Amino acid sequence: MVDYDAAVAAVQDPNADPILLAKIAYENPEFGANVAVNPRCYPGLKRWIAEFGDERARETLAQYGFTADAFGGPVQDQEAPEQAAQQAAEQQAADAYAAAQPAMAQQTAADQPAADQYAAQPAADQYNAAQPAADQYAAQQPAAQAAFEEPVATNPYGFTAEQALTTTDQMQIAQIAQYAPELRACIARNPNTYPALIEWLGQLGDPAINAALAFRQ
Numbered sequence: 001m002v003d004y005d006a007a008v009a010a011v012q013d014p015n016a017d018p019i020l021l022a023k024i025a026y027e028n029p030e031f032g033a034n035v036a037v038n039p040r041c042y043p044g045l046k047r048w049i050a051e052f053g054d055e056r057a058r059e060t061l062a063q064y065g066f067t068a069d070a071f072g073g074p075v076q077d078q079e080a081p082e083q084a085a086q087q088a089a090e091q092q093a094a095d096a097y098a099a100a101q102p103a104m105a106q107q108t109a110a111d112q113p114a115a116d117q118y119a120a121q122p123a124a125d126q127y128n129a130a131q132p133a134a135d136q137y138a139a140q141q142p143a144a145q146a147a148f149e150e151p152v153a154t155n156p157y158g159f160t161a162e163q164a165l166t167t168t169d170q171m172q173i174a175q176i177a178q179y180a181p182e183l184r185a186c187i188a189r190n191p192n193t194y195p196a197l198i199e200w201l202g203q204l205g206d207p208a209i210n211a212a213l214a215f216r217q
Contacts, residue, residue: 002024007031013040015040016038016040018040018178019171019175021041025048029053029054032053036057037064040178042174043199044170045174050067150186151183153180153183155183159180164186164187165190167192168192177200184201184209198213
């Protein structure tokens with residue numbers, strides 16, 4: 001557990017480690033209000049405090065317009081902030097997959113006649129039929145590549161663009177957003193980034209981030 005003096009120093013430090021702030025909020029609830037107003041308190045941690053913090057912490061967040069409802073509903077269980085963020089992201093992905101199943105099945109059924117017709121063609125005809133689609137795909141590739149170029153990682157913590165684009169670790173995603181601002185556009189494209197952080201990224205007004213967020217639609 002973080003001792004009292006260390007907690008006092010951390011919540012007053014504008015450059016505090018966000019992970020340390022999360023640990024303080026979980027282990028020392030009496031510091032919840034102080035953690036909530038620290039500029040290094042990331043959106044996922046505010047969401048957890050708004051749901052499970054003490055009354056003073058919840059009232060403090062409410063004054064800034066942050067409530068559990070504003071973050072899209074309650075966290076399912078009272079556990080550490082990083083665990084809550086991970087479970088929320090996994091649940092959202094599972095719900096999205098389940099919701100997409102009927103549409104996927106319907107699309108498969110609609111595509112089947114065309115697939116049968118393609119299979120009945122001689123090999124040469126199949127090649128000729130597929131060529132326009134292949135040409136169209138090739139023509140689209142340069143535009144897609146031009147739309148997003150991986151930024152050069154300049155942060156001193158060793159975070160890379162590949163990590164920012166692919167990691168499923170919610171705490172690592174939060175750390176990259178805090179410590180590697182040059183990789184925020186990659187975080188915005190990462191399908192595992194949790195909703196509260198996506199909302200925060202959208203409020204930054206950065207054209208590269210906005211373009212990356214549009215890619216998620």
